[in-house]
Amino acid sequence: MHHHLDLYAYTNRLRSLDPRQKVLFSLGTLGFAFFAHPLVQGLLWLWLVLWILGYARIPWRVYGLLVGTVMAFWLLSLPALVVQIVPNRGLELSASAPLAQLSFGGWSLAVSLESLKQAFITGLRTTVCSTALLFLVLTTPFPSLLALAARWGMPNFVLDVLMLMYRYLFTLLETALTLQLAQRARGGYQRRSRWLFSVSLLAAQLFRRSLRRYHQTNLALLSRGFQGQFRVFRLQSYAYSQRYSLEMVVGGSALLLLNRIVA
């Protein structure tokens, strides 16, 4: 999945759009989603989905899987959001009657309309916020974001670390997958007892290889004249789009206006 996710950032239809536009749009909609009315949040979500599936042409399965993963966390926390554990006396004093109630001893498990509404709003906000961030992740390659961060004055050492992390994250994942495959080919992970042993071997191997890679990376940097700062030349292969800017401004203004009316 990690390869696919990264692949879409390089192959989507909004790939060449100026990352500044995408970052501003993503962060703008993310901020707006925090305080918008649920109805406006729903419209905002539809608009973001149009950008992701319609304009960027990200396959709906990919978007569905990613947003579904986020929603799975929301579902896991649903009981805590919906079910209240209150003393019976407190329940009698509350203004709204619970929709369902289960009492034992002096305590009750209750589900109220209010808590259902709260859970729905939380779920909706989670969906919209994660979609706003997914828009950025799925349409903008990480190096473009780093280039933008550099232009916006992010400290160099942070950029260096982020770039090396990005470079070696995939290498580490690939190494881990290859090692795991080699273990499986020789019967690893078949029984529960062997599973734990195989995982510990994998972790030890990854650690050893990481140390070796660290040494080799040092040599590679030195052999190419490393001077204490990781500097690269970034090609700019994107373009500012007036049409998309117009839609962002008009759509955003319309939603803000609607929010003022309904809120």
Next chain:
Amino acid sequence: MSPPLLEFRQVGFRYPNTTTPVLQDCSFTLEAGQKIALLGLNGSGKSTLFYLAAALYRRDRGEIYWQGQRLIYQPDKLRQWRQRIGLAFQDPEQQLVAATVAEDISYGLCNLDLPPAEIEARLYQTLQDFDLLHLADRPLHHLSLGQKRRVALAGVMALAPTLLLLDEPTTYLDYQQRQQLVQTLENIHRRGTTIVIATHDLDFAYGWADWIMVLVNGQVTVSDRASHVFEQWPTLAPELGTPTLLRLWQQLPPSWRRNQTLPRTATALAQIWQKGLQVPPTLD
């Protein structure tokens, strides 16, 4: 007579916390303009020799010279030294440090403190030379091994080194990628770069190199013209085996081989074969 391009004089090196030295009294010279194959078994010290030549490791004993100038381990001198000697690692994955192809190639250029316009011009030239323009903004983890090797080589060649050291460049390459590599090396050599390839791929060395060095137990035991070395091959380094073409050549009747130069390609061998078939072999 001008001094050799690179010279090792009695160089010794041992890794920390080990008892056996990897290189011991290692001496040799490299002349400019050659295509050199450094042959040796696994663990014979080929990679270590390259790290010492590129001044990435510091020798324990002996001296290393570049055109008669002794290697001095001072930051500014080391920077100059490493600019002259380009090193392509055995595993390109270990050499590629940036996020995308263009960024990785530009990395060494940025370290030279060149003006941005020059960096951009040299970057585009290198991308073009190595047929990588279409991959310029591709992340490195999306590339195949052959492409990664090409990017690693491009990153080294962008710095225009005088001497290029390649550590086992043919490992894991398929036939087509190997042919591409040979073509790329020919282009690099034609532009005046001296190339040294560390390999235990004898067939590759036999067809490609014009100078052979053999490293045994941390010492260069053979350093001579390829034609001369291969004429006496089995006795010089029997532990390395024999190149396929040379083995075939040695199987030909002596009368076919008489007055013929050692064939370095399959085509040359086939021509000798055809010529021999026209004349019945005589008993020698």
